[in-house]
Amino acid sequence: MTETTGVRGARMSHSGGTSGRPALRGGQGNASPARRQRLQAPGLPWILPALVLGVGLIYYCIGYTGYMSTLNWDGASPNPESVGLNNYVRIFTSDPVFWKAVWHTVVFFVVTFVAQTALGVIFAVMMHSRIKLGILYKVVVFVPVVLAPAIMAPVFRQMFSINGQFNWLLEHVGLGALVQPWIGQESTALPVIMAITIWQWTGLTFVLYFAAMSQIDQSMLEAARIDGAGNFRTLVSIIWPSLRGTTVALAILGAIGALKTFDVPWLVTIAGPNNATQFLGTYIYQMTIQLAHVGYGAALSIILLLVALAIAIILQVVGRERTREKKGAR
Amino acid sequence: MFEVRTRWGKVLLQVLATLFVLPFLFPLIVMVQGSFAGAGWGNYRAVLGVPGFFRFFLNSAIIAAGVIAIVYVVTMLASYGFAKLHIRAREVYFWMLLVCLTLPEVVLLTPLFSTTQQLGLYDTYWSVILPLAALQVPFAVLLTRNFIHGLPDEMFEAARVDGANSMRGFLYLVLPLTRPIAAAVLIFTLIGAWNDYLMPLVFLQSQDMQTITLVPQFFVGEFSNDQTKILASAVLTAIPEVVAYLCLQGLFERGLSAGAIK
Numbered sequence: 001m002t003e004t005t006g007v008r009g010a011r012m013s014h015s016g017g018t019s020g021r022p023a024l025r026g027g028q029g030n031a032s033p034a035r036r037q038r039l040q041a042p043g044l045p046w047i048l049p050a051l052v053l054g055v056g057l058i059y060y061c062i063g064y065t066g067y068m069s070t071l072n073w074d075g076a077s078p079n080p081e082s083v084g085l086n087n088y089v090r091i092f093t094s095d096p097v098f099w100k101a102v103w104h105t106v107v108f109f110v111v112t113f114v115a116q117t118a119l120g121v122i123f124a125v126m127m128h129s130r131i132k133l134g135i136l137y138k139v140v141v142f143v144p145v146v147l148a149p150a151i152m153a154p155v156f157r158q159m160f161s162i163n164g165q166f167n168w169l170l171e172h173v174g175l176g177a178l179v180q181p182w183i184g185q186e187s188t189a190l191p192v193i194m195a196i197t198i199w200q201w202t203g204l205t206f207v208l209y210f211a212a213m214s215q216i217d218q219s220m221l222e223a224a225r226i227d228g229a230g231n232f233r234t235l236v237s238i239i240w241p242s243l244r245g246t247t248v249a250l251a252i253l254g255a256i257g258a259l260k261t262f263d264v265p266w267l268v269t270i271a272g273p274n275n276a277t278q279f280l281g282t283y284i285y286q287m288t289i290q291l292a293h294v295g296y297g298a299a300l301s302i303i304l305l306l307v308a309l310a311i312a313i314i315l316q317v318v319g320r321e322r323t324r325e326k327k328g329a330r
Numbered sequence: 331m332f333e334v335r336t337r338w339g340k341v342l343l344q345v346l347a348t349l350f351v352l353p354f355l356f357p358l359i360v361m362v363q364g365s366f367a368g369a370g371w372g373n374y375r376a377v378l379g380v381p382g383f384f385r386f387f388l389n390s391a392i393i394a395a396g397v398i399a400i401v402y403v404v405t406m407l408a409s410y411g412f413a414k415l416h417i418r419a420r421e422v423y424f425w426m427l428l429v430c431l432t433l434p435e436v437v438l439l440t441p442l443f444s445t446t447q448q449l450g451l452y453d454t455y456w457s458v459i460l461p462l463a464a465l466q467v468p469f470a471v472l473l474t475r476n477f478i479h480g481l482p483d484e485m486f487e488a489a490r491v492d493g494a495n496s497m498r499g500f501l502y503l504v505l506p507l508t509r510p511i512a513a514a515v516l517i518f519t520l521i522g523a524w525n526d527y528l529m530p531l532v533f534l535q536s537q538d539m540q541t542i543t544l545v546p547q548f549f550v551g552e553f554s555n556d557q558t559k560i561l562a563s564a565v566l567t568a569i570p571e572v573v574a575y576l577c578l579q580g581l582f583e584r585g586l587s588a589g590a591i592k
Binding site: 041042043044045046047049050051053054055057058059060061062064065068075119122123126127129131132137139140141142143144145146147148149150151152153154155156158159164165169199202203204207208211231256259260262263267280281284285288289294297298301302304305308309311 | 334343344346347348350351353354355356357358360361363364400403404405407408410411412414415416417418420423426427429430432433434435436437438439440441442443444445460461463464465467468471490495496500521524525527528532542543544545546550557560561564567568571572574575576579582583586587
């Protein structure tokens, strides 16, 4: 993998240097850059379908949304009133639900990311330690990743209801005092949503860490052990640092995933009670589809998009730093 | 990773692992056990007896197949272009695609809603297939382009010297050599399309167009909130996914994790 990145880096800078110059066609094509140029056919037609579909459709939608965000529109009336940037002003100055949704997204990201990382590493270490039934355990932890949240939602609604199986379990393990309407009250609804998300995505974290751990140099572990390091010490000082790349990638995926959160809070708690599980995605949906405040929903969408974009740029910068580090190390 | 030499240590580790895994199993047990509550197998019979139940599966399959076909063709063409052919301002185009990577689908709802209605595409498969494909393409291109970058330039140059044009290079070099990454693209596109909820919810209104992710809601109406039958329908809709995963375990795990490994 490192090899590929290195090659790619070199090649990119190379072709970047030549693409500016006009191609030397025919004749004395001994110089390597010119030769490469001649050997590379024009590629624009090849990327055109992707651009039309991806960029065309999506940028069209973004442009359209940007226009709608300046309107006070119910989505149906033929003559929507233009209100300039008023929708944005209202969102930032007098919309407590928006800030609630932002806060939930941040809490959601931090909690689910930390829990998934911890569980993922623990599972990966355990599965690498020759336990019995390892494959079965792996299947159980990974199956939630492939199940649609929309299909599991009724299961969780039932499970966390007041006389659901979760309360039943609490009673039977002697924690009857904790029995409560988990999704029916503000204080526990968000933790339930986060627990469902952790249940769903830990399998992916685990599989990634599992793969990353297989690449750790065994002799390094042996050496540490000979030097007297115990299991815990090995985990903290050797295993965890060598997983850094995977952790960064998972953090980025998790952040974008948190911004996109819709299915679970919408289907399990309908973003309630009293907006306790409101996220940006569910808020936009409520505003646009249910309340027909299309202009306002569009302004929310644009804000969501800008935040996602900022994260994408961070993704690129971090990714580049990582590549540079790897190169420097060699 | 861990060295556990003593007998007790081994037992302790096994017990710990089991304790950690059980919470993951619990919702699945709840689902299956709940689906048998009350009428037992009768719940399943009632669900399977609902006319048009298989229509949901068929619709999901059609949509997933459509998305996969479009994403595969478009991605392979574009990745080849980006990785091995000459394009002016290539990085600009690539960045324009990458921006779409982070786009939450809820942002697309209103523009697509009015546009599909104007074009007469509303409540057709296209109104779900096209946006889903558009959302999957950037990521698929990112993965595949990196993969094709790793293929040696000399091979493509040799083919060209031997008189192969870029189309032949594509057919005889790119397509066969990209199979491993194509499998990954296939899996995450399949899961993305099959499990998607929002697009079918908004764009597929007719009963006989709806996908399996809308099944629970359909049965809330159909059985006036009879939880046991709703859970039975959840089990039935989950079975194809679980079976597919069990049969292609390695492929699923590699495919889904391809995103986090650069």
